[in-house]
Amino acid sequence: MEIKVLKDILSAxxxxxxxxxxxxxxxRIMAINLMSSPxxxxxxxxxxxxxxxxxxxxxxxxxxxVSSSIDAEKLGRAGVxxxxxxxGGGCHxxxxxxxxxxxxxxxxxxxxxxxxxxxxxxxxxxxDLGEYLKVVILSTPEGDDKPHKYPLLFTQAxxxxxxxxxxxxxxxxxxxxxxxxxxxxxxxxxLFTVSAFTGxxxxxxxxxxxxxxxxxxxANKSK
Amino acid sequence: MHEMSVTMSLLDLVLKEAAKAGASKIKTVNIVLGAMTxxxxxxxxxxxxxxxxxxxxxxxxxxxxxxxxxxxxxHCAHTFQISDFEWNCPRCQSSEIEITGGNxxxxxxxxxx
Numbered sequence: 001m002e003i004k005v006l007k008d009i010l011s012a013x014x015x016x017x018x019x020x021x022x023x024x025x026x027x028r029i030m031a032i033n034l035m036s037s038p039x040x041x042x043x044x045x046x047x048x049x050x051x052x053x054x055x056x057x058x059x060x061x062x063x064x065x066v067s068s069s070i071d072a073e074k075l076g077r078a079g080v081x082x083x084x085x086x087x088g089g090g091c092h093x094x095x096x097x098x099x100x101x102x103x104x105x106x107x108x109x110x111x112x113x114x115x116x117x118x119x120x121x122x123x124x125x126x127x128d129l130g131e132y133l134k135v136v137i138l139s140t141p142e143g144d145d146k147p148h149k150y151p152l153l154f155t156q157a158x159x160x161x162x163x164x165x166x167x168x169x170x171x172x173x174x175x176x177x178x179x180x181x182x183x184x185x186x187x188x189x190x191l192f193t194v195s196a197f198t199g200x201x202x203x204x205x206x207x208x209x210x211x212x213x214x215x216x217x218x219a220n221k222s223k
Numbered sequence: 224m225h226e227m228s229v230t231m232s233l234l235d236l237v238l239k240e241a242a243k244a245g246a247s248k249i250k251t252v253n254i255v256l257g258a259m260t261x262x263x264x265x266x267x268x269x270x271x272x273x274x275x276x277x278x279x280x281x282x283x284x285x286x287x288x289x290x291x292x293x294x295x296x297x298h299c300a301h302t303f304q305i306s307d308f309e310w311n312c313p314r315c316q317s318s319e320i321e322i323t324g325g326n327x328x329x330x331x332x333x334x335x336x
Contacts, residue, residue: 003244005330009233009254091225122261123225126328148310151292152259155322184310184318185294 013127016095020130023102024113028220030213031113033129035153036137038119041163043071044196045137045205046114050080052206057111057213062101064093064118071116081106092123095130112213125152132216139164141171144178147185154182159190161205166195229262229328230270234280237333241279246335249280253332257290259325264289288331293324 008014024031034042043063050059060081063072072084083101085093098115105113115131117124136157138146141164147154154160160182168175179191190208194201233252241249256262264287275281292305296312297319303312305325311318 001244001246001336002332002334003240003246004332005236005240006332007236007240008329009229009236010328012232012235090228094228126225126229126260126262151322152261152326155259155326180318185320185322 010126013095016099017128017130020095020099020102024130027107028217029107029110029113030216031115031131032133032135033115033117033131034135034137035117035124036119037121037142040137040139040142041196042116042137043074045161045163046116047078048196048199048202049206049209050078052202056210058109059112060105060110062098062115064116066118087118091118091120092127093117093129094127098129121150121153125156133158133212135159135161137161137163140167140173144174147182155186157186157189159208162193163196165193165200166198226262226266227270230267230274234274236330237280238278240333241335244335248336249283249333250336251284251286251334252330253286255288255290255327255329255331257325257327258292260328262328290324290327292322294320295323296320
């Protein structure tokens with residue numbers, strides 16, 4: 001006997017992601033899933049964003065790493081509420097990991113929640129976490145050829161942050177070629193060139209984050 | 224790269240569906256797998272053989288329908304398959320495309336007894 005199923009293999013994850021999304025919406029929190037290779041500057045971008053926006057919004061971080069609490073400690077020292085998830089070898093965060101983290105965060109005191117995914121340009125793309133926005137970061141030393149090599153993540157991005165622009169004179173990263181390739185198949189994403197190290201470009205990125213928070217809040221109000 | 228967690232979800236899903244139908248054995252699982260997911264079918268197969276031991280799905284064969292990356296040209300509306308090396312529209316050579324397929328990862332049907 002044949003039974004029609006037609007269900008996503010990750011539907012269990014998607015269901016928990018939907019619960020996360022609902023919980024976050026009820027608390028009017030904007031969650032941003034930050035995805036990139038290891039070492040592209042996710043934590044540093046969060047720190048810069050925190051410095052820039054701390055008078056305008058209350059921020060917290062769910063920090064995903066295979067092991068260690070180095071990043072959460074770094075954020076904690078800067079005054080950011082951060083909760084560490086160790087995947088114990090897992091190559092991505094999934095919705096249930098984020099769900100347990102949410103239960104341990106002061107959700108009534110958060111406007112923007114950064115979910116720093118495990119550094120990996122492949123696996124995080126398969127797992128919905130219940131976020132409001134997906135942001136992909138690529139740093140200039142990684143090379144301008146990445147969009148065609150890792151299409152899943154790049155097609156999903158609501159915004160793309162090109163980080164480490166201060167290194168452009170020293171690396172062979174063709175910004176125009178990169179932009180052309182990326183935008184050839186993702187036209188909706190906002191594009192930012194920043195140096196989280198020097199602070200260059202953080203102004204525009206921060207403005208986009210705040211614009212989206214306002215958009216979410218307005219949409220929430222009209223419900 | 225994360226075939227183990229995918230296979231665990233797959234097994235849970237088919238066992239639930241089989242139980243719903245009151246089946247005693249799962250013979251075949253028909254899966255649709257998009258190239259963009261990065262999931263490798265033979266790893267899923269190997270994991271499934273291990274995980275399904277002593278369940279209704281033990282010995283079930285997994286049948287994969289692999290879907291290549293599909294795109295639609297934004298200039299001439301031609302639809303085509305993206306190859307690993309060629310992303311431009313084969314008809315008008317435009318690079319302005321929209322990806323329309325390749326991220327599928329679902330169970331189409333199961334055959335049970």
